[in-house]
Amino acid sequence: MQEILPNASQVHQKYMSLALLEAEKALRNREVPIGAVVIHQGAVVGRGHNMVETLNDPTAHAEMIAITAACETLQTKYLHNCTLYVTLEPCPMCAGALVWSKIPTVVFGAIDEKSGGCGSLFNICENNNLNHQIEIIQGVLELDCSEMIKQWFKSKRL
Amino acid sequence: MQEILPNASQVHQKYMSLALLEAEKALRNREVPIGAVVIHQGAVVGRGHNMVETLNDPTAHAEMIAITAACETLQTKYLHNCTLYVTLEPCPMCAGALVWSKIPTVVFGAIDEKSGGCGSLFNICENNNLNHQIEIIQGVLELDCSEMIKQWFKSKRL
Numbered sequence: 457m458q459e460i461l462p463n464a465s466q467v468h469q470k471y472m473s474l475a476l477l478e479a480e481k482a483l484r485n486r487e488v489p490i491g492a493v494v495i496h497q498g499a500v501v502g503r504g505h506n507m508v509e510t511l512n513d514p515t516a517h518a519e520m521i522a523i524t525a526a527c528e529t530l531q532t533k534y535l536h537n538c539t540l541y542v543t544l545e546p547c548p549m550c551a552g553a554l555v556w557s558k559i560p561t562v563v564f565g566a567i568d569e570k571s572g573g574c575g576s577l578f579n580i581c582e583n584n585n586l587n588h589q590i591e592i593i594q595g596v597l598e599l600d601c602s603e604m605i606k607q608w609f610k611s612k613r614l
Numbered sequence: 615m616q617e618i619l620p621n622a623s624q625v626h627q628k629y630m631s632l633a634l635l636e637a638e639k640a641l642r643n644r645e646v647p648i649g650a651v652v653i654h655q656g657a658v659v660g661r662g663h664n665m666v667e668t669l670n671d672p673t674a675h676a677e678m679i680a681i682t683a684a685c686e687t688l689q690t691k692y693l694h695n696c697t698l699y700v701t702l703e704p705c706p707m708c709a710g711a712l713v714w715s716k717i718p719t720v721v722f723g724a725i726d727e728k729s730g731g732c733g734s735l736f737n738i739c740e741n742n743n744l745n746h747q748i749e750i751i752q753g754v755l756e757l758d759c760s761e762m763i764k765q766w767f768k769s770k771r772l
Contacts, residue, residue, distance in 0.1 A: 513682050513686075514714035515673075527670050528670070533672050547710055548709050548710035549710025549713075553707045556671045556705075558669065577743055578738065580736065585729070
């Protein structure tokens with residue numbers, strides 16, 4: 457009997473759900489709700505949620521924390537054969553970090569039109585002058601990801 | 615009697631010398647020799663040197679470590695009234711982090727024509743679409759800064 461494998465879209469949704477769980481952790485800590493996970497051979501090897509306010513550190517974005525955690529888990533400075541899932545398009549800082557990590561693929565949910573570093577304001581991940589280019593897949597669970605951030609900003613204005 | 619104050623150029627050279635001392639620490643640890651300091655009211659509040667190999671972490675650039683250290687010292691996520699001195703033009707990751715930190719001024723030594731994020735490959739620090747722009751001063755102790763990096767790469771090829 458042939459095994460029924462999940463298709464790529466289902467796999468992406470599964471891992472983006474884990475990134476959304478990370479974003480919820482940020483939400484509970486009154487941070488902008490953004491979450492990320494790094495997947496290697498089907499396992500989570502790094503996870504992170506936005507901790508800028510908690511740590512008083514402007515570099516403490518979900519992706520940065522997830523990258524550092526994954527490198528610690530895998531004991532390497534390169535995330536070959538990994539995929540990072542993040543609820544919002546990475547900013548220029550995080551896009552730059554992802555290029556340095558040599559990760560082959562990044563999947564994100566909502567687009568950050570104002571300051572996105574993966575095609576919106578800059579396209580750092582696919583720039584041919586850098587020594588690594590990243591495949592970008594966008595729009596996975598986009599509504600869930602964007603709605604969580606929108607609601608957060610709306611609540612701040614009340 | 616009028617006090618003779620050092621001119622801006624001398625001040626920049628003084629603090630860039632401290633960044634060069636940080637770069638030497640990286641050199642001793644067999645890292646690409648790049649160093650950074652954050653100055654606030656004439657005092658060093660954060661310092662960092664490249665630790666990518668030591669920590670197995672592609673995000674562990676001199677500027678990132680110096681920013682996080684300065685935020686810790688000042689107990690704030692914003693580096694208002696600070697200046698970061700770094701021996702090499704910040705990459706896109708570090709340039710993005712500096713914009714998030716809202717630091718008003720960045721001074722660097724050598725230009726990174728290949729992947730610089732402050733005017734060479736990207737100009738993240740002065741982009742008007744982001745919510746903060748940074749004054750960039752370049753070329754301070756440029757020869758010392760570039761020579762240290764060139765010698766390091768030369769030694770690696772032998």
